[in-house]
Amino acid sequence: MKKSLFTLALAFAFVFSAFANDPAYESAMKKQIQAMKTIQNPEQSQAVVNGFLRIAEVKNTEWLPIYYAAYLQTIAAFRFEVNKDQYFDQAMELINKADKVAPNNSEITALKGFIIMGKLSVDPMSRGQEMSPLAMQTFGKSIALDKENPRATTLMAQMELGMAQFFGSGVEKACGLARVGLELFAKEEAKINEDYLLPTWGKREAEQVLSACK
Incomplete structure (x- = not known):
């Protein structure tokens, strides 16, 4: 009996190891992440999106x-002249799927807030009262889930700056968050290597917020 349990445990360990280190998945992800850097139009963007979705069909336990x-x-x-509401709605549908794969994930939550902020930007006058607090709440949740996530802090800084400019108030809070965001990006950059698959975007946005502080 003990021998059978030991054999079963080894089998589970082998399966877990195989899934944890999947060269085909990692190679496909690296290829698509590299392709992201060459996008120049909506058609190219959709092609890369489709590539990621094909990977998601095969690796349905992965959120990335x-x-x-x-x-x-x-x-x-x-970025492009497209039906913005439609694109943001599609993005929200996708990120909600990712949320089901990996609940309470700071990166997923931050992106969800970014999408809400995008929807808000389409019609700020009619959507501001509902969506501004929702975006702030979502970014706050993302920061609470991972205080080391530079995108969460940077997106909160963007939101604070936008609200300060809209209401004509001070930008001190936005500037402070942007500075923290840049510090977190510096920490993150120390971890990045050629095998890094996690999100790294957002530093430019933090720098843009900080440029409004001068």
Whole structure:
């Protein structure tokens, strides 16, 4: 009986190890992450999104492929002349799927707040009262889940700056958050190597917020 249990434990350990170190998954993710850097139009963006979604179909226990697909839809909405509401809605649908795969994940929560902020930017006059508090609450949750997440702090800084500019108030809080964000990015950069698959975006946004403090 003990021998059978030992054999079963070894089998589980082997399976876990195989899934934890999947060269095909890692290679596919690296290829798509690299492709993200070459996007110049909505069509190219959608092609990379589709690539991430194909990976997500195969590795349905991984949150990162769906996360990156949601991120690209969000960035495309900000960057290109597209139906912004439609893109943000698609991004929200994707990030909600990622949330089911990995609940209470700071990165997923931060991106969810970013999408809400995008929806708000489409029509701030009519959406501000509902969406501004929701975005702030979502960024606050992301920071609470991981105080070392530079994107959570940076997005909160962006939101604070936007609100300060809208209401004509001081930008001190936004500037303080941006400085913390840049400190966190410096810590994160020390961990990044060629095998790093986790999100690294956001430093430019923190620098943009800080530029409004001069």
